[in-house]
Amino acid sequence: MKRRILVAMSGGVDSSVAAALVHERGDEAVGVTMKLLARADTGFGCCGSPADVDDARRVAETLGFSHYVSDMAEIFASKVIRPYLDAYLGGTTPNPCVECNRSLKFGHLLGLSEAWGCDAVATGHYARVIDGRLHKSLEPGKDQSYFLYSLDAKSLSRAEFPVGSLSKDAVRAKARELGLKTADKPESMETCFVPNRDVRGFVAANADATAPGLTPGPIRDRAGKELGRHNGLAAYTIGQRSGLGLSGPEPKYVVRMDAASNAVIVGGVDELQTKTITVGALTWNGERNGGTLRADVRIRHRHAPAAARIELNGETATITFDELQRAPAPGQAAVIYHNDEVLGGGTILRSIVGGGS
Amino acid sequence: MTVYLDHNATTPVRPEVVDAMLPWLRDGYGNPNSVYSLGQRARAAVERAREQLAALLGAADPAEIVFTSCGSESDALAIAGAAWQAHDETKGRRRGVVTTKIEHDAIGLLGGQLRRRGLTVLEAGCGADGTVNADELKSMLDDSTAVMSVMHSNNETGVLQPVAALASAARAAGILAHTDAVQSLGKVELDVKELGVDLLSVSGHKVNAPKGVGALYVRRGVRLATLIPGHQEKNRRGGTENTASIVGFGLACELAGRELASASAHALALRKKLEAGVLRIKGARLNGAAASRLPNTAHFSFEGVDGHHLVVALDLEGVCVSSGPACSSGASTPSHVLSAMGVPPQIATGSIRASVGWGSTDADADRLLALLPGAVGKLRSAAKVSA
Numbered sequence: 001m002k003r004r005i006l007v008a009m010s011g012g013v014d015s016s017v018a019a020a021l022v023h024e025r026g027d028e029a030v031g032v033t034m035k036l037l038a039r040a041d042t043g044f045g046c047c048g049s050p051a052d053v054d055d056a057r058r059v060a061e062t063l064g065f066s067h068y069v070s071d072m073a074e075i076f077a078s079k080v081i082r083p084y085l086d087a088y089l090g091g092t093t094p095n096p097c098v099e100c101n102r103s104l105k106f107g108h109l110l111g112l113s114e115a116w117g118c119d120a121v122a123t124g125h126y127a128r129v130i131d132g133r134l135h136k137s138l139e140p141g142k143d144q145s146y147f148l149y150s151l152d153a154k155s156l157s158r159a160e161f162p163v164g165s166l167s168k169d170a171v172r173a174k175a176r177e178l179g180l181k182t183a184d185k186p187e188s189m190e191t192c193f194v195p196n197r198d199v200r201g202f203v204a205a206n207a208d209a210t211a212p213g214l215t216p217g218p219i220r221d222r223a224g225k226e227l228g229r230h231n232g233l234a235a236y237t238i239g240q241r242s243g244l245g246l247s248g249p250e251p252k253y254v255v256r257m258d259a260a261s262n263a264v265i266v267g268g269v270d271e272l273q274t275k276t277i278t279v280g281a282l283t284w285n286g287e288r289n290g291g292t293l294r295a296d297v298r299i300r301h302r303h304a305p306a307a308a309r310i311e312l313n314g315e316t317a318t319i320t321f322d323e324l325q326r327a328p329a330p331g332q333a334a335v336i337y338h339n340d341e342v343l344g345g346g347t348i349l350r351s352i353v354g355g356g357s
Numbered sequence: 358m359t360v361y362l363d364h365n366a367t368t369p370v371r372p373e374v375v376d377a378m379l380p381w382l383r384d385g386y387g388n389p390n391s392v393y394s395l396g397q398r399a400r401a402a403v404e405r406a407r408e409q410l411a412a413l414l415g416a417a418d419p420a421e422i423v424f425t426s427c428g429s430e431s432d433a434l435a436i437a438g439a440a441w442q443a444h445d446e447t448k449g450r451r452r453g454v455v456t457t458k459i460e461h462d463a464i465g466l467l468g469g470q471l472r473r474r475g476l477t478v479l480e481a482g483c484g485a486d487g488t489v490n491a492d493e494l495k496s497m498l499d500d501s502t503a504v505m506s507v508m509h510s511n512n513e514t515g516v517l518q519p520v521a522a523l524a525s526a527a528r529a530a531g532i533l534a535h536t537d538a539v540q541s542l543g544k545v546e547l548d549v550k551e552l553g554v555d556l557l558s559v560s561g562h563k564v565n566a567p568k569g570v571g572a573l574y575v576r577r578g579v580r581l582a583t584l585i586p587g588h589q590e591k592n593r594r595g596g597t598e599n600t601a602s603i604v605g606f607g608l609a610c611e612l613a614g615r616e617l618a619s620a621s622a623h624a625l626a627l628r629k630k631l632e633a634g635v636l637r638i639k640g641a642r643l644n645g646a647a648a649s650r651l652p653n654t655a656h657f658s659f660e661g662v663d664g665h666h667l668v669v670a671l672d673l674e675g676v677c678v679s680s681g682p683a684c685s686s687g688a689s690t691p692s693h694v695l696s697a698m699g700v701p702p703q704i705a706t707g708s709i710r711a712s713v714g715w716g717s718t719d720a721d722a723d724r725l726l727a728l729l730p731g732a733v734g735k736l737r738s739a740a741k742v743s744a
Contacts (some may be wrong), residue, residue, distance in 0.1 A: 005675070030673065068669050111739035114668050115732070 004028040005160065006113040008105050009059065009067065011052025014124030014163055016059045016182040017171045021162040022122055023063050029294045030118060031060040031067035034104060036080075037193060038073040058181045058185070070112065072104060079103035081193060081206070088203050091211030091257030092331030095347075096191055097147040099124075106155040113158075113185040118356045122160040129164075132157050133285055134342040139167045146301050149335040149345035150283045200235040207234070217262035219244060220272065222255070233257045238351075239272055239327030273324035279334045279346030280316045286314065288344075296337045297321065299328045299348065305337045317346060360676045360721045364563075364714030365512055365540060365654055371565040371612065371715065374605045375654040378567070381601035389598045390589065399600045406607025413610040414557065414574055415548035423573045423590045424603050430464035430562030430584070431573040434594065435535045435556040436467060436506050438581030440476055443503035443533070445582065453477040453502040455527075457489045457518075458697040460508050461537060465693065477501065483697050487516035487645035495526050500513075502532045509538035509547065511709055513694045514645035515654025517545070524553040533579060539563055539571075543613035544621060544651050555579050562603060565715050566609035570602035620715065624653035627713045627722050633657050634726035635711075638733055644695060644708070654712045658700065661737045662707040670732040671709075676725055678709045 007019040009031045023029040033056045037049070053069055059066030080099050087094035104122055113121050126137035127145040134156055136143040151159060165170050175183035194202040204214055213234035218226045228246050230236065235243070240254045244266065253272050256265040277299070290312055297307035297319055308321040319334060328334070328351040335345035361369070381402060387395030389403050404419065411419040423429045436454060443451040454471060458480045466480040481494035489507060498505060505527040510517045524534035535556035538547050543564040549557055556579065561570040569714060575581065575593065587595015611622070632655050635641050642658035659667070664680030671678055691705035711725060 068672075070666065070669075111742045112666060113734075115666070115735035115739040116673055280585070
């Protein structure tokens with residue numbers, strides 16, 4: 001029986017091919033491009049910029065299915081951009097893609113898809129759903145399961161990732177075979193709504209100028225000695241080396257941001273290493289095995305999941321890695337895997353740095 | 358199968374109109390301004406269409422009809438043309454345009470442009486029923502006003518405006534009176550003499566002729582600055598005449614005039630059926646209900662629903678309605694017309710317009726009425742979940 005599938009189309013090659021595959025197998029594809037920024041003239045690659053809408057529409061026209069634009073700027077501002085700003089202003093490193101997937105694509109859009117009589121929402125993510133459980137894509141280099149870990153069982157039951165079993169090369173080849181305009185479009189790698197990767201500029205332009213995160217303060221070592229000044233916590237991320245303006249015999253890295261004293265704490269590379277992190281806002285796919293388990297944990301998108309012992313305590317968990325890990329940043333996601341399967345994950349609250357085990 | 362209920366956006370071209378146009382795209386390609394007979398035949402066809410328009414609009418002289426490319430061009434020629442002409446003739450003393458807050462964007466945006474270029478543009482508001490505040494508008498007219506422009510009927514709500522009374526007030530003060538009658542053509546009787554206007558805009562594609570042709574009635578003796586200089590259209594509008602489309606527009610006007618009474622009765626019956634059905638949905642309201650409206654237009658708001666998403670839901674089932682004027686961007690911003698009527702933004706963004714026309718059937722109305730309650734209900738549930 002022909003199903004109706006809403007395909008979230010960013011205007012990029014992955015979601016174009018995802019839509020093509022849905023259409024090709026005989027289901028009714030309904031392409032939707034979310035307009036995420038209120039300003040219509042943003043010329044860069046956030047979903048719903050005019051050029052991307054045109055690209056998505058052209059793909060739909062070429063293949064012969066309907067395409068719509070849905071303005072979600074208001075909800076994107078409140079669910080994604082505002083928390084992003086707040087995180088940076090508070091000295092943590094946000095993960096807006098996780099929130100966009102949860103609140104927008106598999107939140108608001110999923111709700112709309114049901115109202116529109118759609119049976120599922122498909123996206124161009126590189127991930128797989130097997131028996132209602134989230135798995136890594138078959139191409140390890142492209143896997144995006146990290147950004148999807150917080151989808152709940154209901155969302156996963158209605159999610160489809162048509163390119164999740166393909167390689168990027170295969171996706172581009174498919175797009176070329178179908179003559180899609182987006183076949184050779186470059187990847188978008190940065191946070192889509194931040195122009196020119198200028199995080200600090202974006203935060204400063206969109207936050208109250210008197211916000212604490214934009215207030216200059218001290219750069220200290222772990223002993224409390226002031227080594228220099230910073231321009232506001234919002235500019236820094238754990239593990240960052242450049243841009244501190246510090247001189248010295250040994251390279252210094254940001255190891256912590258202390259919002260209470262508005263201080264950036266720096267240290268040597270050894271001080272970035274940690275074995276233990278705590279995570280909050282824990283989500284778990286399926287029955288939660290309380291207590292302790294062993295699994296692999298990924299602490300940033302390109303991080304190779306590392307073996308760890310995990311103690312589950314309700315909404316939080318304490319994760320102790322077998323080996324030292326470099327620079328887990330509060331605010332980033334920690335995603336827990338058993339082989340290819342995502343078991344759950346949460347937001348890093350705190351990392352106990354300095355080699356604590 | 359598509360159910361088309363958006364005749365205020367555009368209309369299907371009637372087959373007899375297509376047939377009448379085709380010879381002028383094939384063998385009758387001569388330039389109507391040429392001396393030889395190939396051109397003269399085209400000239401005759403254009404002039405016959407001019408007579409057909411004049412007849413439908415009640416113009417005394419076909420020479421008062423100026424063909425343009427569209428309704429927006431007609432509006433610009435009328436308002437900017439009249440304003441700059443008066444401005445120049447009076448050395449800047451008459452420099453004002455008085456219009457309303459509920460005009461089509463063709464006029465709203467033009468007003469902004471004229472204002473930036475130094476003219477004065479005043480906009481009167483409207484009442485909760487969508488009828489322009491006549492007293493407020495009259496109080497804006499003075500000896501610095503060059504032209505008054507009030508739409509004949511509103512394109513969104515269909516509310517008919519008191520053009521005759523306002524035109525009479527304007528002309529008594531030596532002010533040119535223009536009306537944008539694009540949305541009224543073929544739906545209600547239009548008579549330039551009864552309305553007492555100097556300028557009146559119409560468009561072909563709203564009356565089952567093709568897109569790309571419009572016309573402006575210009576009362577004999579009215580002087581306008583030109584937007585497109587050229588010798589055509591008695592020096593009022595340059596550009597080689599679009600013979601085929603003009604011929605199609607002429608025939609469409611003749612057909613509309615001949616069928617006006619039956620078409621408007623048919624439209625009104627469908628509109629009433631739609632209104633009765635839609636108002637049974639909880640939280641539905643009919644905008645402009647208290648005013649006199651076009652027979653074919655019904656504009657509804659649904660609490661707790663995004664109009665754009667409702668349009669998509671209906672389109673997925675093959676029914677075309679609109680959620681606002683030219684809503685292609687996916688934005689459900691409250692329409693300026695509903696805002697002027699005082700409709701709160703959270704209700705205004707949940708609006709759709711159904712407009713019937715040539716070819717609309719009872720079955721079309723039934724189809725919309727069958728789908729709408731479910732679509733509204735599901736969208737309300739979705740909105741609650743993600744709120």
